[in-house]
Amino acid sequence: MALKAIRAGSRNETGIDTAKAQLAARFGDRFQTGEAIRAQHAHTTTYIPAQLPDGVVFPESADEVREIVAIAAANTVPLIPFGTGSSLEGHVNAPNGGISVDMMRMNRVFEVNAEDLDCRVEPGITREELNTYLRDTGLFFPIDPGANASIGGMASTRASGTNAVRYGTMKDNVLALTVVTADGREVRTAHRARKSSAGYDLTRLFVGAEGTLGIITSITLRLQGIPEVISGGVCPFPTIADACNAVILTIQSGIPVARIELLDALQMKACNNYSGLSYEQTPTLFVEFHGNSESVEMQSRHFDEIAADFGSSGFIWTTNPEERARLWKARHNAYWAQKSLIPGAAILSTDVCVPISRLADCVAATHEDIAAHGLTAPIVGHAGDGNFHVGLLFDDKDAADVARAEAFVERLNARALSMDGTCTGEHGIGQGKMPFLEAELGDALDLMRQVKRSLDPQGIFNPGKIFA
Amino acid sequence: MALKAIRAGSRNETGIDTAKAQLAARFGDRFQTGEAIRAQHAHTTTYIPAQLPDGVVFPESADEVREIVAIAAANTVPLIPFGTGSSLEGHVNAPNGGISVDMMRMNRVFEVNAEDLDCRVEPGITREELNTYLRDTGLFFPIDPGANASIGGMASTRASGTNAVRYGTMKDNVLALTVVTADGREVRTAHRARKSSAGYDLTRLFVGAEGTLGIITSITLRLQGIPEVISGGVCPFPTIADACNAVILTIQSGIPVARIELLDALQMKACNNYSGLSYEQTPTLFVEFHGNSESVEMQSRHFDEIAADFGSSGFIWTTNPEERARLWKARHNAYWAQKSLIPGAAILSTDVCVPISRLADCVAATHEDIAAHGLTAPIVGHAGDGNFHVGLLFDDKDAADVARAEAFVERLNARALSMDGTCTGEHGIGQGKMPFLEAELGDALDLMRQVKRSLDPQGIFNPGKIFA
Numbered sequence: 001m002a003l004k005a006i007r008a009g010s011r012n013e014t015g016i017d018t019a020k021a022q023l024a025a026r027f028g029d030r031f032q033t034g035e036a037i038r039a040q041h042a043h044t045t046t047y048i049p050a051q052l053p054d055g056v057v058f059p060e061s062a063d064e065v066r067e068i069v070a071i072a073a074a075n076t077v078p079l080i081p082f083g084t085g086s087s088l089e090g091h092v093n094a095p096n097g098g099i100s101v102d103m104m105r106m107n108r109v110f111e112v113n114a115e116d117l118d119c120r121v122e123p124g125i126t127r128e129e130l131n132t133y134l135r136d137t138g139l140f141f142p143i144d145p146g147a148n149a150s151i152g153g154m155a156s157t158r159a160s161g162t163n164a165v166r167y168g169t170m171k172d173n174v175l176a177l178t179v180v181t182a183d184g185r186e187v188r189t190a191h192r193a194r195k196s197s198a199g200y201d202l203t204r205l206f207v208g209a210e211g212t213l214g215i216i217t218s219i220t221l222r223l224q225g226i227p228e229v230i231s232g233g234v235c236p237f238p239t240i241a242d243a244c245n246a247v248i249l250t251i252q253s254g255i256p257v258a259r260i261e262l263l264d265a266l267q268m269k270a271c272n273n274y275s276g277l278s279y280e281q282t283p284t285l286f287v288e289f290h291g292n293s294e295s296v297e298m299q300s301r302h303f304d305e306i307a308a309d310f311g312s313s314g315f316i317w318t319t320n321p322e323e324r325a326r327l328w329k330a331r332h333n334a335y336w337a338q339k340s341l342i343p344g345a346a347i348l349s350t351d352v353c354v355p356i357s358r359l360a361d362c363v364a365a366t367h368e369d370i371a372a373h374g375l376t377a378p379i380v381g382h383a384g385d386g387n388f389h390v391g392l393l394f395d396d397k398d399a400a401d402v403a404r405a406e407a408f409v410e411r412l413n414a415r416a417l418s419m420d421g422t423c424t425g426e427h428g429i430g431q432g433k434m435p436f437l438e439a440e441l442g443d444a445l446d447l448m449r450q451v452k453r454s455l456d457p458q459g460i461f462n463p464g465k466i467f468a
Numbered sequence: 469m470a471l472k473a474i475r476a477g478s479r480n481e482t483g484i485d486t487a488k489a490q491l492a493a494r495f496g497d498r499f500q501t502g503e504a505i506r507a508q509h510a511h512t513t514t515y516i517p518a519q520l521p522d523g524v525v526f527p528e529s530a531d532e533v534r535e536i537v538a539i540a541a542a543n544t545v546p547l548i549p550f551g552t553g554s555s556l557e558g559h560v561n562a563p564n565g566g567i568s569v570d571m572m573r574m575n576r577v578f579e580v581n582a583e584d585l586d587c588r589v590e591p592g593i594t595r596e597e598l599n600t601y602l603r604d605t606g607l608f609f610p611i612d613p614g615a616n617a618s619i620g621g622m623a624s625t626r627a628s629g630t631n632a633v634r635y636g637t638m639k640d641n642v643l644a645l646t647v648v649t650a651d652g653r654e655v656r657t658a659h660r661a662r663k664s665s666a667g668y669d670l671t672r673l674f675v676g677a678e679g680t681l682g683i684i685t686s687i688t689l690r691l692q693g694i695p696e697v698i699s700g701g702v703c704p705f706p707t708i709a710d711a712c713n714a715v716i717l718t719i720q721s722g723i724p725v726a727r728i729e730l731l732d733a734l735q736m737k738a739c740n741n742y743s744g745l746s747y748e749q750t751p752t753l754f755v756e757f758h759g760n761s762e763s764v765e766m767q768s769r770h771f772d773e774i775a776a777d778f779g780s781s782g783f784i785w786t787t788n789p790e791e792r793a794r795l796w797k798a799r800h801n802a803y804w805a806q807k808s809l810i811p812g813a814a815i816l817s818t819d820v821c822v823p824i825s826r827l828a829d830c831v832a833a834t835h836e837d838i839a840a841h842g843l844t845a846p847i848v849g850h851a852g853d854g855n856f857h858v859g860l861l862f863d864d865k866d867a868a869d870v871a872r873a874e875a876f877v878e879r880l881n882a883r884a885l886s887m888d889g890t891c892t893g894e895h896g897i898g899q900g901k902m903p904f905l906e907a908e909l910g911d912a913l914d915l916m917r918q919v920k921r922s923l924d925p926q927g928i929f930n931p932g933k934i935f936a
Contacts, residue, residue: 115716115825158665169663171672172640187911193821194853195637196890197626197676198905199897199934200916204639204672208665225722248583254693254759256724291722294766353661357583385662386584422664429667437666443655447923448668454922455915466667 004076006459011097015075016054019099022071023057030058041082041092041100047348047394047402048090048432053080053100060105062178062186062217068101069215070184072460080462081211083153084126086145088349089430091157091210095464101215103152109133110218118175118192120220123152130221139223142167145426146332152216157428158208162331165251165384166258166290167224169426174207176220181213182456192220205451210428211462213455229296232259232288232324233317235307236280240264240367242310243283244360247383249306251356255299259288260384261331264363267338267378267391274337275330280313285383286331287315288324334380338391341376346396348405350432352416353387353425362419363388369411373404387425413439429466437467472544474927479565483543484522487567490539491525498526509550509560509568515816515862515870516558516900521548521568528573530646530654530685536569537683538652540928548930549679551621552594554613556817557898559625559678563932569683571620577601578686586643586660588688591620598689607691610635613894614800620684625896626676630799633719633852634726634758635692637894642675644688649681650924660688673919678896679930681923697764700727700756700792701785703775704748708732708835710778711751712828715851717774719824723767727756728852729799732831735806735846735859742805743798748781753851754799755783756792802848806859809844814864816873818900820884821855821893830887831856837879841872855893881907897934905935 006012023031032038033055042050059065072079078098085092094100106122107129113119114137121130128148131140145154145161153159155177160169167173176190189202206213237243240262247260262285263271269281285307289299304315318324330337338347354362363379370377381388392408395401413423413436423429423436438445445467452459452467474480491499500506501523510518527533540547546566553560562568575592582605589598596616599608613622613629621627623645628637635641644658657670674681705711708730715728730753731739737749753775757767772783786792798805807815822830831847838845838858849856860876863869881891881904891897891904906913913935920927920935 113823113825115720116823117720118823158669160663160665164663168640171663171669172636181915185911187915188909189912191885191890191908192823192888193855193890193893194824195628195632195639195821195855195893197628197892197894197896198890198901198908199676199913200681200919201626201639201669201672201676202912202915204669205919208667208669213668225720227722252583252585252693254695295763298762298766353663355581355584355586355660356662357581387661387663417659420660422659422661422666424665425661425663426665428665433666440659440666441656443653444657444670445667447649447655447670450922451668451673451919454918 006463012076015077016097019071019075019077020055032056043085044090051093051095053094054097056100056102058102058105065180065215065217066184069180076458078463081215083150086147086149088427089432091430117223123216124150126150138226140226142224151219155207156211160426162259171207173222177203177206177216178218179206179214179216210465227290228292230290231296231319233315235285235312235315236282238311240283240363241360243285246307246310248356255302258290261286262381262383264379267380270337270341270378271330274340338378342393345393348392350409351389351425351427354416354419354421356386358419359386474931480544483545484565487539487543487545488523500524511553512558519561519563521562522565524568524570526570526573533648533683533685534652537648544926546931547928549683551618554615554617556895557900559898585691591684593619606694608694610692619687623675624679628894630727639675641690645671645674645684646686647674647682647684678933695758696760698758699764699787701783703753703780703783704750706779708751708831709828711753714775714778716824723770726758729754730849730851732847735848738805738809738846739798742808806846810861813861816860818877819857819893819895822884822887822889824854826887827854
């Protein structure tokens with residue numbers, strides 16, 4: 001390979017300077033190097049220190065992305081694709097410097113094919129913008145990771161969230177992509193047919209690749225009909241195990257529950273305080289059903305029976321849309337509710353995912369761990385998928401507290417892996433989960449590295465993420 | 469790269485001889501070189517001429533697969549993984565010679581995790597064997613490509629079939645794999661969690677790779693609860709367009725139909741003749757609903773209304789299990805029914821898939837094409853996915869008729885691609901669809917080639933398939 005490649009941890013100062021000059025000449029005001037804007041584009045949650053890019057470029061078309069890639073390749077300079085900056089594991093950091101490629105001006109909807117339940121969009125549109133656009137068509141895009149993330153970012157981190165138990169994750173809802181590859185071509189990974197056996201599944205290779213294999217320039221998405229009726233409510237249980245067992249039986253019974261979220265007692269307390277609610281402060285499921293009036297009634301009746309069998313003191317229904325919105329707003333504000341438990345504390349928000357039969361064990365063992373170490377760490381989970389989040393409150397200015405937080409994350413990941421789980425159900429690897437991915441997949445990482453080298457031989461795309 | 473690589477179209481005689489001697493010494497009777505067994509392992513449907521391997525080896529464990537790969541790599545000899553031989557596009561041919569690796573002795577079930585609705589099996593188990601094994605658990609594996617294929621072959625071709633409209637394809641139902649890679653390691657692609665954002669999606673890279681990237685040694689599958697109630701029936705329509713429009717509205721309405729199969733008038737005639745039925749010989753949907761008595765009743769009532777709106781003369785129900793089995797047996801025997809239309813004729817069974825809004829157009833244009841060229845070619849489709857099969861009857865001993873058949877396939881694929889479709893919804897590329905994949909994905913093929921070279925630098929795994 002005659003191309004120069006980026007070495008881990010090294011900054012190519014000459015290349016960066018040349019690329020900056022070329023980008024400034026080509027993009028004018030749409031290339032920025034001020035510290036504030038660079039800091040904003042390295043914004044990262046949790047304890048991972050920010051590593052600023054050397055500049056931020058704002059392309060407005062796939063052709064411009066191709067030009068940017070050509071400049072980066074010619075100068076061996078990293079490119080870090082950027083959406084809304086809501087990723088949690090340091091995905092947008094620039095450990096070797098380089099250029100942040102802010103995709104948010106590429107937010108067009110190219111087409112909506114209502115009969116086929118699909119659409120094609122640019123990566124910079126957010127999920128809320130897309131759903132606003134779609135409203136009149138009677139369709140919606142179901143994936144909801146909480147944050148109003150960009151569709152490109154959601155594809156790149158293989159996002160999912162509350163609705164995944166019914167509608168799947170980004171892997172299941174991206175039909176095709178166009179991607180600008182390291183050689184500066186825009187490549188289409190698939191056509192618009194709902195299924196295909198035509199060659200390697202490049203679509204799903206780029207979904208979840210965290211921008212390390214190319215820059216996504218358009219995304220063909222599956223859509224769903226907006227349900228005629230949505231109903232749901234909250235259902236308190238005596239213990240985490242009871243709540244988890246109710247979830248298992250719900251899934252096993254084939255009830256097509258749209259959302260089934262587990263909040264532990266501390267999270268319920270935080271939500272009550274933060275959102276002015278007065279639910280029982282005990283392990284609770286937030287549940288939602290989609291369908292028509294008949295099917296929703298049938299699903300909820302069936303669920304009610306299951307919940308009662310596991311000692312629930314009764315399901316509190318919210319059929320009223322405003323009440324329902326208030327309930328889910330409380331769920332979506334879980335992060336802010338967590339923060340309110342210790343004013344001024346930082347939050348380390350991390351996720352793991354285990355087979356659902358192990359969810360109760362994993363959460364219970366994590367509770368014991370939290371108690372044994374005197375931590376404050378509410379838990380909220382997408383229980384139908386076996387995926388849960390711990391929001392660990394800590395003092396990010398105190399090295400000892402940071403070390404305690406890191407040690408907790410290590411134990412949490414080791415626990416999930418020991419239960420045949422994964423170190424991340426939906427946040428992705430970024431920088432924060434790199435050691436746990438090594439522990440999880442071992443030799444498979446070599447295959448990932450081989451694929452990375454084959455598609456990005458210089459290593460210009462988001463270096464220092466997923467694997468070293 | 470110091471390794472020797474296989475050149476397209478060339479036989480490495482010395483390497484093959486050495487590998488044969490080594491395999492004979494190591495595997496004794498489990499390595500066979502007789503012509504009959506080699507011919508059986510190059511069995512291929514349609515007009516693609518058989519290309520026999522030089523020997524067939526029957527491994528019984530992943531460790532033995534590792535040994536076989538080591539021998540092939542040391543001698544630069546092709547390995548062609550083999551299941552039941554039901555693939556349709558020349559997937560198991562040996563254009564450069566080499567060794568067929570018959571996986572059918574590796575047919576164990578390692579574990580069934582009923583609470584998690586998953587299991588882990590070896591690749592040589594067939595879908596019927598697996599479902600027999602699972603029966604007492606109340607679970608089943610839903611993917612049904614028609615043939616009693618091996619699970620490994622189904623994963624390798626990204627198979628789907630009648631149930632895919634509800635349960636997805638192999639891509640959606642394989643949770644994890646172990647694969648022996650070119651360097652002789654057995655690598656696990658994922659853990660058993662239902663979702664993960666942990667690095668590149670190697671699972672879906674190997675699903676559909678047609679044995680060109682490694683040899684699958686175990687497969688973790690999602691399972692489903694056996695539905696309490698199954699009902700269905702047949703529904704005749706005046707025209708293909710009416711039938712397709714009923715399908716579109718069914719899908720758009722969110723009716724979770726389990727099967728919705730389109731048979732054209734000629735296929736209905738063939739099925740009536742072959743299976744002793746007396747249905748109307750007009751475009752017809754075979755439909756099936758899964759659920760409990762309430763939900764199945766609701767789905768079928770809703771579908772009935774839609775069918776009536778599109779001029780159906782009425783839905784003929786079969787709630788009786790024996791009657792239902794007879795109906796679906798007729799559907800599954802579509803291939804043999806096709807053959808019965810012209811005794812002695814060969815069948816070219818090919819598939820394409822288009823967005824469902826284009827299905828009626830694509831089938832109608834194909835009917836015109838068939839009529840204009842005086843062909844006999846019944847059509848049967850997985851209408852809910854926009855996927856359909858043409859069973860073209862022709863005389864495989866007559867060069868002119870073979871040329872006519874090939875020209876028809878070219879027009880069919882061009883038509884599907886012009887409608888944003890794919891050249892194969894479920895059969896795979898093998899040898900037969902290679903030119904159409906090039907037309908479909910263009911530059912993306914270069915990415916596939918780069919991935920292939922990175923994971924199989926010598927080109928030992930099933931060379932001459934998918935792309936040249």
